[in-house]
Amino acid sequence: MGVEEKGKVPLLPSGVPVGSKPHATDSTLFAQGRPKPLSLDESVAFIKNWFRAQSLNVMAYGTGCGSIELGPLGTSRFDMERFGITGGPTPRQSSVLIISGYLSVKTLKRVIRSYEQMPNPRWVVALGSCTINGGMYWDSYSTIKILDQYLPVDVYVNGCMPRPEALIAGFKDLMDMIKRGEANGYIEYQNNLDWYRANQRKVIKDWNLPEYSW
Amino acid sequence: MELLLQILWSSIGVLIAVAYGLLTGGIVRKLFARIQGRVGPPVYQGFIDLGKNFFVRDNISHGPMFYFGPALRTAGGVGIFLFIPAIVGWAPGENFSFAGDLLLVMYFMFFGSLGMALGGSAGGHPHTPIGAGRGLSQMTAFEVPFILAVIALVADTGSFSVHDLTLAQAGGFLEWNLLTHPFAAAAAFIAMLGMNGYAPFNVVGAPNEIPVGPMTEYQGGFIATLGTGRAIFAIAKMILFMDLFLGGATSILEAFIKVFVIYMWSVAVAAVFPRYRVDQSMRFFLGWPALIGVVAVLLALF
Amino acid sequence: MTIENPHVEKETQLWVGPQHPGVTGNMAIQVWLTGDTIQRGITHVGYLHRGFEKLMERRKFIQSFPIVCRICVPEPDTNEYLLAASIEELGGITIPEKAVWLRTLVLEMSRLASLVQQIGGGAGATGLGAVPNWTYTLRDYILDSFEELTGGRVYHMYMVYGGVRRDLPVGFAERMEATLRKIEERLPYIDKVTFQSSVWRERTQGVGLTDPAWVKEMGISGPAIRAMGFARDVRRDFPYLAYPELDFSVITSTGGDIYARMEIRRHEVVESIKIIRQVLQKMPKDGPVAAPIPNVFTWRIPTGQTYVRAEASRGEMGYYTVTDGSDKVRRVHVRGASYVHGFAMAERMFEGLNIADLHPTLVSIPTCPPEMER
Numbered sequence: 001m002g003v004e005e006k007g008k009v010p011l012l013p014s015g016v017p018v019g020s021k022p023h024a025t026d027s028t029l030f031a032q033g034r035p036k037p038l039s040l041d042e043s044v045a046f047i048k049n050w051f052r053a054q055s056l057n058v059m060a061y062g063t064g065c066g067s068i069e070l071g072p073l074g075t076s077r078f079d080m081e082r083f084g085i086t087g088g089p090t091p092r093q094s095s096v097l098i099i100s101g102y103l104s105v106k107t108l109k110r111v112i113r114s115y116e117q118m119p120n121p122r123w124v125v126a127l128g129s130c131t132i133n134g135g136m137y138w139d140s141y142s143t144i145k146i147l148d149q150y151l152p153v154d155v156y157v158n159g160c161m162p163r164p165e166a167l168i169a170g171f172k173d174l175m176d177m178i179k180r181g182e183a184n185g186y187i188e189y190q191n192n193l194d195w196y197r198a199n200q201r202k203v204i205k206d207w208n209l210p211e212y213s214w
Numbered sequence: 215m216e217l218l219l220q221i222l223w224s225s226i227g228v229l230i231a232v233a234y235g236l237l238t239g240g241i242v243r244k245l246f247a248r249i250q251g252r253v254g255p256p257v258y259q260g261f262i263d264l265g266k267n268f269f270v271r272d273n274i275s276h277g278p279m280f281y282f283g284p285a286l287r288t289a290g291g292v293g294i295f296l297f298i299p300a301i302v303g304w305a306p307g308e309n310f311s312f313a314g315d316l317l318l319v320m321y322f323m324f325f326g327s328l329g330m331a332l333g334g335s336a337g338g339h340p341h342t343p344i345g346a347g348r349g350l351s352q353m354t355a356f357e358v359p360f361i362l363a364v365i366a367l368v369a370d371t372g373s374f375s376v377h378d379l380t381l382a383q384a385g386g387f388l389e390w391n392l393l394t395h396p397f398a399a400a401a402a403f404i405a406m407l408g409m410n411g412y413a414p415f416n417v418v419g420a421p422n423e424i425p426v427g428p429m430t431e432y433q434g435g436f437i438a439t440l441g442t443g444r445a446i447f448a449i450a451k452m453i454l455f456m457d458l459f460l461g462g463a464t465s466i467l468e469a470f471i472k473v474f475v476i477y478m479w480s481v482a483v484a485a486v487f488p489r490y491r492v493d494q495s496m497r498f499f500l501g502w503p504a505l506i507g508v509v510a511v512l513l514a515l516f
Numbered sequence: 517m518t519i520e521n522p523h524v525e526k527e528t529q530l531w532v533g534p535q536h537p538g539v540t541g542n543m544a545i546q547v548w549l550t551g552d553t554i555q556r557g558i559t560h561v562g563y564l565h566r567g568f569e570k571l572m573e574r575r576k577f578i579q580s581f582p583i584v585c586r587i588c589v590p591e592p593d594t595n596e597y598l599l600a601a602s603i604e605e606l607g608g609i610t611i612p613e614k615a616v617w618l619r620t621l622v623l624e625m626s627r628l629a630s631l632v633q634q635i636g637g638g639a640g641a642t643g644l645g646a647v648p649n650w651t652y653t654l655r656d657y658i659l660d661s662f663e664e665l666t667g668g669r670v671y672h673m674y675m676v677y678g679g680v681r682r683d684l685p686v687g688f689a690e691r692m693e694a695t696l697r698k699i700e701e702r703l704p705y706i707d708k709v710t711f712q713s714s715v716w717r718e719r720t721q722g723v724g725l726t727d728p729a730w731v732k733e734m735g736i737s738g739p740a741i742r743a744m745g746f747a748r749d750v751r752r753d754f755p756y757l758a759y760p761e762l763d764f765s766v767i768t769s770t771g772g773d774i775y776a777r778m779e780i781r782r783h784e785v786v787e788s789i790k791i792i793r794q795v796l797q798k799m800p801k802d803g804p805v806a807a808p809i810p811n812v813f814t815w816r817i818p819t820g821q822t823y824v825r826a827e828a829s830r831g832e833m834g835y836y837t838v839t840d841g842s843d844k845v846r847r848v849h850v851r852g853a854s855y856v857h858g859f860a861m862a863e864r865m866f867e868g869l870n871i872a873d874l875h876p877t878l879v880s881i882p883t884c885p886p887e888m889e890r
């Protein structure tokens with residue numbers, strides 16, 4: 001699908017390629033020695049990530065029909081505030097962007113602008129089958145089909161539409177990933193900006209965004 | 215040397231006030247959640263939010279003026295705290311009270327809003343002037359009953375020093391200004407609703423009108439500084455009210471309890487009221503509360 | 517796009533939305549302000565456009581069902597009913613008695629859920645945090661009933677051509693009754709903090725006014741028209757399904773302001789609860805729930821056209837359907853109340869409004885962006 005191959009996978013400070021998952025090989029199944037104490041960098045990163053994970057701000061942007069389930073999620077039935085997840089009124093003050101379903105091309109432009117205004121670190125949670133493969137609008141002329149080509153998605157929550165419980169599970173996953181330092185979509189976006197930009201420009205015909213707007 | 219020691223003690227006092235402010239903020243969030251039928255965040259959520267905001271990687275600034283908002287806001291909070299005696303007879307709480315500090319403190323109250331107006335405007339978002347304009351006009355309105363109440367107290371006691379005003383109520387709770395000057399107390403406590411900025415007077419950052427108002431462009435470390443400033447500002451205001459109307463405090467526990475009780479007054483009102491429009495809110499403060507304030511002044515003078 | 521604006525130097529231009537907590541969904545309102553007052557506003561849509569009407573022309577009749585319910589998210593069943601009814605009318609199918617009652621039940625339940633949510637929205641728009649929390653939970657209880665009945669929480673796809681998918685589960689009536697009672701118990705609390713609160717009244721009375729002269733001009737319907745004193749209701753004026761046999765009243769109010777529109781919703785909740793109780797009582801106990809239909813893969817419907825309408829919580833909703841003898845519809849036009857409300861009416865209402873009243877006005881009309889753009 002891509003215009004050009006995604007660039008070389010960038011490395012994290014710890015030397016691990018971005019997005020790689022630990023595999024259950026022999027060396028990870030069995031202890032190889034005494035546990036090493038964390039280095040200073042690692043422990044600082046751990047503390048930072050812990051704080052980031054425990055306090056997520058969801059940007060107030062309901063982009064599709066999935067946003068109707070964000071109401072129950074935020075209110076008394078499935079209160080998300082007990083996990084430290086609150087709403088962020090503006091892009092500048094939010095850390096999580098929920099793409100709640102299908103994205104029309106017109107919205108994609110606004111979403112990109114909003115996403116790039118969010119300060120790093122930031123994460124994208126995509127709801128519903130529409131963001132995965134177009135869902136039931138696979139043949140619609142005005143929606144994008146695979147969100148991952150335009151924005152780096154950290155967590156997908158599938159379903160049509162996903163129930164609030166599924167959303168909570170998705171958020172828990174995101175928190176765990178942040179704590180382990182694996183939710184690095186934003187680094188990927190920075191490093192492969194050309195690839196993402198080319199894809200975005202392909203669908204957005206009247207491109208008038210600034211080259212990089214954060 | 216004595217001054218240095220006093221500065222050290224006061225810094226400790228500021229830290230305690232910030233921590234207590236954040237904790238109270240958490241309790242308030244929990245309370246609102248319970249009223250709304252939710253579980254609510256843990257009470258220590260304020261600390262986590264603070265840490266998270268400090269660990270945001272990018273901080274986008276809009277020029278040197280942009281720093282004025284958080285800086286002035288925090289300075290206002292710390293200023294109020296430093297110039298009123300928080301706890302009489304305990305070194306970290308004595309602070310730098312002096313004759314006439316009440317005037318200085320009331321000047322500091324404007325600080326935060328002015329800073330937000332200056333700093334936010336540098337961001338250039340249209341929500342900023344609307345929010346700042348709302349904040350300043352509402353502040354002008356609620357200062358009227360508050361200042362009238364203060365004038366009534368000062369006319370009776372004959373001193374502009376918070377310390378003297380506190381000492382004048384030293385003999386048990388029957389001497390508290392809350393009971394001896396009921397009209398002044400009523401005017402001031404109604405004005406406090408506006409000062410705290412909870413519903414129905416949360417017009418500045420009204421979430422679904424002009425989301426977060428003057429703070430629209432702030433993020434990361436700026437927000438963390440603003441949050442710190444707000445925490446200490448809230449506590450300092452409550453301490454001022456405690457000193458003026460509830461006879462001050464002589465131990466840290468007493469201060470905690472009194473501050474908490476005063477805080478809960480505005481929270482209890484906020485839980486069940488919608489938001490005023492700013493013109494309605496101004497009309498409210500310039501109506502009955504101002505009249506009560508005038509009555510208080512007249513009672514004090516004659 | 518540049519929009520002609522002769523007073524550039526005197527006005528502030530402000531975009532409310534699409535990323536803004538104060539719009540009713542993914543839509544944008546461009547307003548020009550002098551001070552706090554809106555001089556004029558323009559509704560911008562297209563952020564949710566998926567081209568339903570076009571997509572339906574490419575799908576067989578039965579395949580259109582999962583699509584139409586996405587047209588209005590808070591209240592999907594009206595769309596299902598309208599599609600089913602229009603195709604049945606063109607295809608010459610009559611649905612059995614039991615299905616008529618079940619459809620009425622589902623329509624009324626979705627109306628109730630939507631109304632309850634709108635009350636919370638109206639209160640939340642003025643900064644009252646507690647009421648949306650309560651009403652969203654009440655709506656969730658109704659969604660639980662939906663889940664039990666249809667298997668879906670938000671989108672049900674319960675109606676099919678010829679009737680409905682299945683009968684009521686055992687004991688459904690009692691559990692529905694418990695839900696209704698929960699709603700009734702909560703209503704006095706809601707009254708106390710909204711309709712009886714002086715602050716809320718001050719905020720909403722005399723604000724967001726509509727003009728009775730607009731009614732003919734624009735085709736207003738739903739709570740917006742009943743708030744001006746016109747008793748118009750599709751359920752009574754053009755009866756469909758089991759509504760002629762039910763006893764309910766059309767609520768009207770005067771004033772045409774936000775308060776009147778919210779008050780109507782408040783009373784319609786009671787009416788709706790009454791209707792659901794009656795339906796559960798009067799429903800025939802047994803009988804088929806669906807009439808046989810031709811093989812859906814090869815079903816062709818002769819040339820014809822029809823307009824079917826129903827009352828949604830926002831006003832009159834209608835489907836104009838044309839078939840041409842093939843196995844797909846030739847053209848569907850969806851008439852949603854939000855379209856007229858969100859463009860023609862709202863843009864007139866914005867003039868002279870305070871910026872603080874923009875969101876309460878929008879919520880009270882109400883507008884449902886996905887329905888405006890389809």
Ligand code: SF4
Nearest residue numbers: 101128129130160161
């Ligand atoms: S996945 Fe389903 S619920 Fe979600 S946006 Fe798509 S159609 Fe709507």
